[in-house]
Amino acid sequence: MASKNYYDVTEWPVGNPYEDIGEVINSIIADIKSRQTDTDVNNGGKPGAVIYIPPGDYHLGSQVVIDISFLKIMGSGHGFTSSSIRFNTPEEEWADLHELWPGGSRILVDIPLEEQDEEYKGAAFYIERSGNPRLSSVEFSNFCIDGLHFKDDGTGETTPENSYTNGKTGIYVGSACDSFRITEMGLVYLEHGMAIYHADALTIHDNFIAECGNCIELRGWGQASKITDNLIGAGFKGYSIYAQNFGGLLITANNVFPRGASSIYFDGVTRSSITNNRLHSFYPGMVVFKENCSENLVSSNHFLRDHEPWTPFLGIDNGLDDLYGLLNISGNNNTVIANHFSKIVNTDNIKPVGATPVIIRVVSGNGNYISNNHMVATNVDAKTSDSCFSAQVDALLTTEASEQLIVTTVLVEKESLQNTILDSGSDVQVVMDKTVNAFRATPMPGA
Amino acid sequence: MASKNYYDVTEWPVGNPYEDIGEVINSIIADIKSRQTDTDVNNGGKPGAVIYIPPGDYHLGSQVVIDISFLKIMGSGHGFTSSSIRFNTPEEEWADLHELWPGGSRILVDIPLEEQDEEYKGAAFYIERSGNPRLSSVEFSNFCIDGLHFKDDGTGETTPENSYTNGKTGIYVGSACDSFRITEMGLVYLEHGMAIYHADALTIHDNFIAECGNCIELRGWGQASKITDNLIGAGFKGYSIYAQNFGGLLITANNVFPRGASSIYFDGVTRSSITNNRLHSFYPGMVVFKENCSENLVSSNHFLRDHEPWTPFLGIDNGLDDLYGLLNISGNNNTVIANHFSKIVNTDNIKPVGATPVIIRVVSGNGNYISNNHMVATNVDAKTSDSCFSAQVDALLTTEASEQLIVTTVLVEKESLQNTILDSGSDVQVVMDKTVNAFRATPMPGA
Amino acid sequence: MASKNYYDVTEWPVGNPYEDIGEVINSIIADIKSRQTDTDVNNGGKPGAVIYIPPGDYHLGSQVVIDISFLKIMGSGHGFTSSSIRFNTPEEEWADLHELWPGGSRILVDIPLEEQDEEYKGAAFYIERSGNPRLSSVEFSNFCIDGLHFKDDGTGETTPENSYTNGKTGIYVGSACDSFRITEMGLVYLEHGMAIYHADALTIHDNFIAECGNCIELRGWGQASKITDNLIGAGFKGYSIYAQNFGGLLITANNVFPRGASSIYFDGVTRSSITNNRLHSFYPGMVVFKENCSENLVSSNHFLRDHEPWTPFLGIDNGLDDLYGLLNISGNNNTVIANHFSKIVNTDNIKPVGATPVIIRVVSGNGNYISNNHMVATNVDAKTSDSCFSAQVDALLTTEASEQLIVTTVLVEKESLQNTILDSGSDVQVVMDKTVNAFRATPMPGA
Known part of the structure; x- marks a missing residue:
């Protein structure tokens, strides 16, 4: 038997x-x-x-x-x-x-x-x-x-x-x-x-x-799925996580390490969650919402963008410049709350030269709610090494003696209206038309 | 051996x-x-x-x-x-x-x-x-x-x-x-x-x-447990997750799909967490706190309530009307932060007829802290289909051309006092006695 | 074969x-x-x-x-x-x-x-x-x-x-x-x-x-790891989770119960996340950041500190007093958002006698962002029992008839500058030099 x-x-x-x-x-x-062979034998x-x-x-x-x-x-x-x-x-x-x-x-x-x-x-x-x-x-x-x-x-x-x-x-x-x-x-x-x-x-x-090259690709369309608790890291040409025309996707508790062109790329994704992930990248465009991604939640994530420290991949990138944003949004009514962003770069490497890097960029769409995000930006001397592991650990642990970098914490383009930006940067750091979007500046410490 | x-x-x-x-x-x-048979043979x-x-x-x-x-x-x-x-x-x-x-x-x-x-x-x-x-x-x-x-x-x-x-x-x-x-x-x-x-x-x-009928029921009493990373969906009569007299329950990373009468129902639950879940329902009462549920945390969840799109279940609901709230709270000192709520319904289907739907309703209890929640509400033409899967995917992906729906984002009843409601709706959208509760309106965009 | x-x-x-x-x-x-024995036989x-x-x-x-x-x-x-x-x-x-x-x-x-x-x-x-x-x-x-x-x-x-x-x-x-x-x-x-x-x-x-004695210890240094979805509880001498010189650690979805000296102890940890955990302790010092822990994210956690209810361990503690903080931070640019804290103690047991207990204490470092945390503090008659399980469940479920306890929700020491504290306590509850740190008081309800 x-x-x-x-x-x-x-x-x-x-x-x-x-x-x-x-x-x-x-x-x-x-x-x-x-x-x-038989579909129905005694209910099995x-x-x-x-x-x-x-x-x-x-x-x-x-x-x-x-x-x-x-x-x-x-x-x-x-x-x-x-x-x-x-x-x-x-x-x-x-x-x-x-x-x-x-x-x-x-x-x-x-x-x-x-x-x-x-x-x-x-x-x-x-x-x-x-x-x-x-x-x-x-x-x-x-x-x-x-x-x-x-x-x-x-x-x-x-x-x-x-x-x-x-x-x-x-x-x-x-x-x-x-x-x-x-x-x-x-x-x-x-x-x-x-x-x-x-x-x-x-x-x-x-x-x-x-x-x-790419790690996880959800294509066509789909719904009600979860990508959870994975260790993920794609190559510089591809996506660590990609989803297309998806509704109700839950992406949580992932540790996404470099060097994917994007950590997470959404193409027409709606009513989904990116929450509670640790995201680390060497390029801008860490999380991208394309083609009217709407009513998504991005919260409690840790974004870190720094430089490639490993010799074999020096000089390689994903082609995006520092104005693109670590988080780039096209779509309506998305929610971005309670995330930490660290941008740790060398001023000399910023593209275009002399530009003020952007952390969150809203390209199009209305009604996005961006609240209580903490942006840390520092200028470092990038070090490199032939040893993949020790190079990265050294870079990760270096937080001292760094000089503050001036950034645009949130940039809302003119095509995008009726957004609400709260406590995510000072009046200078948040660049948008403040007559058609709502704004409250993060209170700034005295000297 | x-x-x-x-x-x-x-x-x-x-x-x-x-x-x-x-x-x-x-x-x-x-x-x-x-x-x-023996309880102690050489320490085993x-x-x-x-x-x-x-x-x-x-x-x-x-x-x-x-x-x-x-x-x-x-x-x-x-x-x-x-x-x-x-x-x-x-x-x-x-x-x-x-x-x-x-x-x-x-x-x-x-x-x-x-x-x-x-x-x-x-x-x-x-x-x-x-x-x-x-x-x-x-x-x-x-x-x-x-x-x-x-x-x-x-x-x-x-x-x-x-x-x-x-x-x-x-x-x-x-x-x-x-x-x-x-x-x-x-x-x-x-x-x-x-x-x-x-x-x-x-x-x-x-x-x-x-x-x-019901998916997970924790009954009697209990403590220090976790319901994590599940795909769950009960029937219209029951609960996807139910807990009674529980302390220290962690409900996280679940994707709860329709059509449960409630996604999560707490009866006398304290000091527990509902964080980082994706919740989708066809009815009000998605998350319910009954019988003095206190000191619980509800954060980083995505709530979506829309209409049943599948023909066999049309006309069926859980008996609650749109004034009940998607989140309904009885209890003290609960914390509700950084959640996204989408309510996507057809105005013609709202009950009672002509009512202004409620997103969060605080029924009783004091000292609740409700902060930085983003409520999206739109009026849609509900479509239905004989195909369960495609009906739902179509509904999920439809976010365009929708008309904004007027809602009460937070309703605090008179029995409930000393609550704090911040950045979770405009002065009009938050309905309560603002002399006995604390309030800060979400700044609203200009026209 | x-x-x-x-x-x-x-x-x-x-x-x-x-x-x-x-x-x-x-x-x-x-x-x-x-x-x-051979490292390369037909690519294996x-x-x-x-x-x-x-x-x-x-x-x-x-x-x-x-x-x-x-x-x-x-x-x-x-x-x-x-x-x-x-x-x-x-x-x-x-x-x-x-x-x-x-x-x-x-x-x-x-x-x-x-x-x-x-x-x-x-x-x-x-x-x-x-x-x-x-x-x-x-x-x-x-x-x-x-x-x-x-x-x-x-x-x-x-x-x-x-x-x-x-x-x-x-x-x-x-x-x-x-x-x-x-x-x-x-x-x-x-x-x-x-x-x-x-x-x-x-x-x-x-x-x-x-x-x-200790549950999880990550020593030396390390990177890009996850501690997720565990049930953990150390003894009073040790740590439930300890990490040293770590970058990119994701600690999420854990249910950490008493009686560890600390639930989570970071020593020189950077760019890591403590998100979405349920933490329960009988002592202060639940989460400790030592030796310049920087750019970490602490969000969507439920902190509960109450009293040891089980007879065999009465009178034992971790040696820290109530001024130490449930969360104690040394380091720069950390982010603490959207957490719930419950401190449920008997006034008679507070150390030093007559002190005002501290919930979050920033010891050193600059640029920390502490926003939208909800602190609940009540004075209870601590009950004890010979039964481990029922003692704890009883304590957990007791939330009524308790008297509010006066606490310092956030204490920033003089060595620490340029921090931002928002909506995490009233003007009286947040103790710091408000000329060198940024501050917005949580609006307080009327009587």
């Missing part, structure tokens, strides 16, 4: 999981479908299954295609280690390293790709089904998806392993999905960590998604 | 788990008790056990009775899918559906019930023990409890499968409990998802609890 | 896990190292392994030493129960108790210790490696580490089992670590729950760490 719905990839008779785990998992899925019939991946190095040459609900794929180890640090270590030191590669229950994405392939073809896991109902309750838990290498992107701007480009995606959901869970995963060196279309009641919780 | 404390329900010799998993689990618990003796439920459809005819500590019951799949959508799909379309039922490690609650049975008799899992110590560290993880059907509730208001009534409970804790954990579960189509008495240091984390 | 990287301690041929699980795990680690080579500990009582006489990456150690049960309640129950009642000891997958720390042993020698798990890279992705999940007994600390202040002293540590990380995970653990009766040096991208999530 022992369950047939529990599979171990190392015990399945078809294929060799170390050579091509994709073939093995596809064979298991075919087995599940061949056994679970298609309970799905679990596929277990013990710790090990598993090459994936064949894309896994998932078109059944209630499939759980789980490992015992998210296996993240920094490939970026390793690839930027001089090769003569590699022999002395204890280990070179990520580990845990680790999938090495070896899918052969052509230049002109559609994006989804580079996905290790491709989830798609037409018809009804939407796929439900597919779960990914506690394994590692490693894209192995980045490659020359043709720009010549960086060495190939620093390009964040390889055409690979960890998890790609191409059709509408409901109640999916992605938890305790480790994603590394993928151009797209996960790209998910049309999500409903999605959980992305407690993952480690770093050194990817 | 292989452990005897690991059980797989599909490998246990007593009973058939597919026919009655209750009999199997009760037999396993009896085995644990027969083996772990009663470590408990784990019972594993692989993915599959398991009928439960016999109630599981748990009276030992340190029992973990776990599956590999929360298995949620929307039964509500399925039951409201025309039956002629069922043949084309990929699957009809929830899945994962799924328990089908088939307990035979009589009309006059006590509530606990309808529980799939009944936890109870007298004497000392309290039961500790029972854990439920990553399986599905499915109540299968709702039934005619005699009101004739809805079709039976939409009644949220069937007398069934997923997890019922009848005596004091300590350090319990309920995580990664899927609960669906139960009248009560979980009802827990006298909880201490309880963790309810990262579950999916929806399409239940 | 079945995986060799999955180990069950009860099935390993070397040692007896019930007598000394340390010997067994060390033997397994040696096996992993003997099998995984050292994936690590998982070691499973089924529920049971496992004595640990030999310290486990971990010097490999990608090792996961996991159980099926965090197994917490209150040893404190048991040891303070009269011994004649023990025979009637259902169980005496914690359970789950439980490790009993029996390491023989000498008085003069270095601290790390008392650790059940000691993680250390020199060279590069840092150890990565070691994971601990869902088991119990029990220190069994506290012992006479020579002070005579408490009975030995209440001393929180025994020289034992659960998890001790002695060298730099990256992407470690500690989740779903239960730690009890250890002098140090976990002490971790030089952490990067650390996850401490969803654990139960209580009745330990």
Whole structure:
């Protein structure tokens, strides 16, 4: 009577999981479908299954295609280690390293790709089904998806392993999905960590998604989901978190570290929350609201923007200047309360030269409420180092002997009206038409 | 030497788990008790056990009775899918559906019930023990409890499968409990998802609890617990989260979707936090504080109240009118800061006809501090649809071309004194006796 | 082909896990190292392994030493129960108790210790490696580490089992670590729950760490980590959460209960967040910022300080008086917004006698922004009880019939300048030099 719905990839008779785990998992899925054929047997019939991946190095040459609900794929180890640090270590030191590669229950994405392939073809896991109902309750838990290498992107701007480009995606959901869970995963060196279309009641919780071109992309449209308690950090070309036409998204308790072009990018997102995150970036445009993002809440977040301290990425940025704002808003009736902003830069690096940097910039839309935000801005001598970790820790801990930097705490453009700006800067620091927006200056200390 | 404390329900010799998993689990618990008899064997003796439920459809005819500590019951799949959508799909379309039922490690609650049975008799899992110590560290993880059907509730208001009534409970804790954990579960189509008495240091984390009459009920009294990072949505008769006489409860990072009568209902709760949640409802009374709820913190939440867009539930509500408030407070010294409220309704649907809707209503109690909340209220043409998902997404994403709705942002009744209301509405929008309460109007933009 | 990287301690041929699980795990680690020797075999080579500990009582006489990456150690049960309640129950009642000891997958720390042993020698798990890279992705999940007994600390202040002293540590990380995970653990009766040096991208999530001398200590320096969603409560001598020279730490969604000397203690911590926690303490100094802690965010927290209600610990405190502040800040440019503070004490117990208690005290540093905090202070008749649980619940739920206590809501010392204090107390309640700090009084209600 022992369950047939529990599979171990190392015990399945078809294929060799170390050579091509994709073939093995596809064979298991075919087995599940061949056994679970009837939709209504005594009030059940298609309970799905679990596929277990013990710790090990598993090459994936064949894309896994998932078109059944209630499939759980789980490992015992998210296996993240920094490939970026390793690839930027001089090769003569590699022999002395204890280990070179990520580990845990680790999938090495070896899918052969052509230049002109559609994006989804580079996905290790491709989830798609037409018809009804939407796929439900597919779960990914506690394994590692490693894209192995980045490659020359043709720009010549960086060495190939620093390009964040390889055409690979960890998890790609191409059709509408409901109640999916992605938890305790480790994603590394993928151009797209996960790209998910049309999500409903999605959980992305407690993952480690770093050194990817983009980390989390919610595309198309969707609703009522959460991105919570993750460690996330995209590359300079992409987004740590991206959402499109989404309603009711809760982004909270994430620690988003550099060097994503944006920590969070919203495109037409409404009635969602960005609360209680720690956001750290090396560029402006940390949080961006594009295309009429409305009625969103941004509160209790810690924003830190400072300089890239690690030698291999010096001189690289996301192309935005210091007038763009750390938080850039297009849309109506958003709420921005009780955030801390630190802007720690060297005056010499400010773009355009001589500009007064902007912390919050409201580009368009009416009725935004921006209240009780604390902006700290200081001028530092940026230090750099060949050691990724110590460079960053040193920079983070340096708060003394710094000179105050003059900033515009809030800039409201002329296209935007009827906003309310309270206790978020002095009369000089808040730049807007104060006859068409409401304003109360933060009281300033005496000398 | 292989452990005897690991059980797989599909490998246990007593009973058939597919026919009655209750009999199997009760037999396993009896085995644990027969083996772990001595309370002090070399500083141990009663470590408990784990019972594993692989993915599959398991009928439960016999109630599981748990009276030992340190029992973990776990599956590999929360298995949620929307039964509500399925039951409201025309039956002629069922043949084309990929699957009809929830899945994962799924328990089908088939307990035979009589009309006059006590509530606990309808529980799939009944936890109870007298004497000392309290039961500790029972854990439920990553399986599905499915109540299968709702039934005619005699009101004739809805079709039976939409009644949220069937007398069934997923997890019922009848005596004091300590350090319990309920995580990664899927609960669906139960009248009560979980009802827990006298909880201490309880963790309810990262579950999916929806399409239940009530989702989470903490009853009697309790302390120092957390309800975090869940996806929750009760039916129109019940509560998504309910707590009674509780101190030190932390409710955070939950995404609570419609259509619960209340998203969160506190009855005599003190010194607790509702912070950083996304709350969405179709009715007033989203968060209610009854019976002297005091010294609680409500901050950084996103409240959205709009209209039911899905055809099968049109015309149904929780009986409260628009003067009740989205947040309704009875009690002293509560703190309400930095929340966003959106009220998106059609003027024609406001009750009583012609009334000015209320966002926050303070009914009684003194010393409440309500500060820096942003209220957005617009009049929309409510649209409805036969498709649950697309109807809701469409409604969520519609923010344009809407006309501002006149509301009372804060109403303090005469029985309530010495409150402080700051930056939460204009002089007209905040209705109270301003001689006995403190007030500062939000500065208003010019024309 | 079945995986060799999955180990069950009860099935390993070397040692007896019930007598000394340390010997067994060390033997397994040696096996992993003997099998995984090459750092670069087909882009892999050292994936690590998982070691499973089924529920049971496992004595640990030999310290486990971990010097490999990608090792996961996991159980099926965090197994917490209150040893404190048991040891303070009269011994004649023990025979009637259902169980005496914690359970789950439980490790009993029996390491023989000498008085003069270095601290790390008392650790059940000691993680250390020199060279590069840092150890990565070691994971601990869902088991119990029990220190069994506290012992006479020579002070005579408490009975030995209440001393929180025994020289034992659960998890001790002695060298730099990256992407470690500690989740779903239960730690009890250890002098140090976990002490971790030089952490990067650390996850401490969803654990139960209580009745330990100190719960979580992040030492040395570190960055970009999270302590989230834990239930925590240290002893009166130590810290529930301690961090040293850390940048980018996110502490959120924790429920920290008494009786730690501090709930959270920061030593030279910068650009970090304490947001959205529930903090409860019996002493002042709940949250302390020492040694120039700068640019940190403290928001949306619930602070409750009341009196010890449980007989065995009456008269014990952390040595701080009521002028110290519940939140005590040394440092620059910190942000404190939207917190609730309740101070519920008996006037007769205030130290120094007749003093006006302080809620927030800024000791040194400039540019702190303290805004929109709500302070509630009442004088109560403290009640005590022999029953730990009911004493605390009674105290928590008592909010009525209490008399208001006069407090200083914010005290800024003369050494600290250029701070901004808004809506956090009346002109009388905020004590500072208002010519060198900015101030706006909370509007006060009329009589």
